[in-house]
Amino acid sequence: MSTDVQNNGVAAKPKAPAERAPSSALDLAIRYGFLALLVGLAIFFSIFANGFAGPRSAVFIFQSVAMTGILALGVTCTLVVGGFDLSIGSVATSAMMLAAYMMVVLEQPAAVAIVACLVMGAFIGLVNGILIVRFKVPDLLATLGMMFLLVGLQRIPTAGRSISTGMVLPDGSTAGGTFDPFFLTMGRHRFDFFLEKLLPIPVVFLVVIAILIWIFLETTRHGRLMYAIGSNERAAALTGTNVKRYKITAYMISGVLASVAGMLLAARLGRGDIASGTNLLLDAVAASLIGFAVLGAAKPNAFGTAMGALFVGILLQGLTMMNAPYYTQDFIKGAVLVIALVFTFSLSARKAGGH
């Protein structure tokens, strides 16, 4: 009797990944399922959401995709080395507040504000990286701590108030600076693209950054080594790779990209708004994790992340146009994320081996 049990137990065990060739239909589903879903979603909203298929709606989608996408590309770099960055949302809002503070309160030109934001982003990434590789704080906890720290820090200079032109400072005086028009152009100008004024500048930023990150990760040896670290850190170290340096670099890229997104947000809003940017983290994390499923990559990748951001953008805009309340949107976003994760990790796990 017990021999039966034993044999059953063995039979039920999944075979070692040596087995190949899953059914071709499943292969196709893993490869193109997500892109089909994306197109399907766009068609669905075009039919059922009044006004979804119009230029105004497209501009909205582009604008939200740009923010989400740039942040998500940063997260992607940390995912590649087997890490995670939860601080990106608060780095972005900190950059927004810093840019506004530099121009409005300290009356600095746009260039100084931009440089300050980029330096801040790189510095936070450096600190995250050092916490993780030097002090061995687990990545989720280190960046979670950094997130809370920044949420508080960004409010200290203005005693918790938003920054806008002509605001009253904590000491009673009035801020004398204004947003540099050039700075505002970064977030507000729209190029003609098929239709008049269709393409906001942030989208151009996103496309350029996505291509650069793609080139970096896919075609340079540094990107290759980062993937090696993410797959087997020990093995990578034993082939002479400087694991610590690459990990820190990944967090610095993430920090810099988050600060770029924050500046674009500041430029679009024209103020340092403490209340905005609460959803940035969830959207960006969703985009980069959904990106795993694109083209069956089963790994973090720049193209997938950009598609993931587009997916999140279309979903949110479509739901908005269908008058879904914000809490429903959060629920659906969460559900989509969970489903995408199941899709990626359970289905792709069958597809053994490399790519």
Next chain:
Amino acid sequence: MTDCLCQISGLRKAFGDNLVLRGLSLELPAGSVTALMGANGAGKSTLVKILSGVHSSDAGNVSLAGQSFVPSSPSDAIRKGVVTVHQAINDGVIPDLDVASNLMIDRLAEPGFGFFLKRKQLFADAQEIADRMGIDVDVRQPVAQLGVADRQLIAIARAMSHQPSLLILDEPTSSLSAVEAERLFDLIETFKARGVAVLYISHRMSDIRRIADRIVSMRDGEISGLFEDTPLDYEGAVQAMLGHRMTDVNIEIPQRGEPIVELKQLRLKPHAKPIDLTLHDNEIIAVTGLLGSGKTDLAQALFGLRPPNSGDISLDGAAYAPTSPGKAIANGVFMSTKDRATNAVIADFNITRNISVPFLAQFSSFSFLSRGAERDTARDMIEALSIVCQSESDGINTLSGGNQQKVMLARWLVDKCRLLLLDEPFQGVDIRSRHDIGEKVRQTAKGRATLVFVSELDEALEIADRIVVMHEHSIIAEFVNRDVDLNEILTAVTGTAQKQLEHEAA
């Protein structure tokens, strides 16, 4: 003594393509200590894991006191009377909890223990167990404050508290002092007297001489020797464990070139005897020895993973003291590590990318990779090492163990080096691949010194010009691999263990 408590027959277990237990049969009599010996990868730990309910077997039967024994989980195995003390001490104790909770933890996990802890009762029960075992510690103390030896004794005491009928001890004395080990042996004797069957796994000859009633040698997933006639044949047991399937593989020892690496008064441990060794061009040297003899430490010192305690290494006449694998590689010292799954294989990468990892700079200009150059190299390597695969872009985990190992070797043959270190290059590798690997290492040997770390003697005999035997972190014997007397090597591997025993007894 004669009634057989546990009977194992035809036990088989494979992990993927790797057949670890090949129809193993073994009897464990009650009231007797059976020592199990086996080299790395012989399948000892897999056997232990099947008996302790961690793994299930693929085929074969285990019966315990006449009943079929198929544990569904570790706790099920314990309930049925098979208790295991694992080698890694921290698997055995939870450092943050106090001694009492550690002693009682299995009870806490039993269904029907009750929801709330009764601390007084807990301490009293724990104290009773501790007293019975002769452990002299405050049961309220956190385990984290105890030394390694006390932790070990607590893990063992907990195991004993279950009144096991079969007790499995995996390297129990590896962190105990002689006095503490003696306490353990006394304990084992009392259990033996109560009729418990003990399976005692150890590499320490002194332990085995002290405690074993019979010795079982294991090799390649099978029992290779059973010794129960007194006096026990220790030499025979070691020989059966290390094996010598060698026929007449007489190595043509080539002319060796000028010295490349020199170790001068190198100490791997503060009190170890210093090592002096010279490695020459076109020479393959095998380093062998039992587990814990310091082979790994020597490899790590040469590859910049752990600095030696003292002494000097010179490479091509210049001082060589690497502080990281990166520095070692920059100096032309490469190492193919042991345990490829954890230390070498990059599972997400295909064959090509696994080969190119260490020397990506060679495949790129201005950091941009040339996939064509990578692919060409991979194809050359697949051809040269006869790697069995469908194409160079196959996932690494689609390959068998032997072919994976070839890919790991190919990685380090991409560039020329001055010293190539191969740590257990034949681990989980079939005979065919083993031959291919050996041949390729020999073919490419010119221009470098090659150091191969192996625990199995026949592997050393197959590949090396010179065989160096390590014991207690120093070199105790050296042989030129020509008409070498196997027994002499075996005596070297175990002989000092004998001296050590005399030393300990004194």
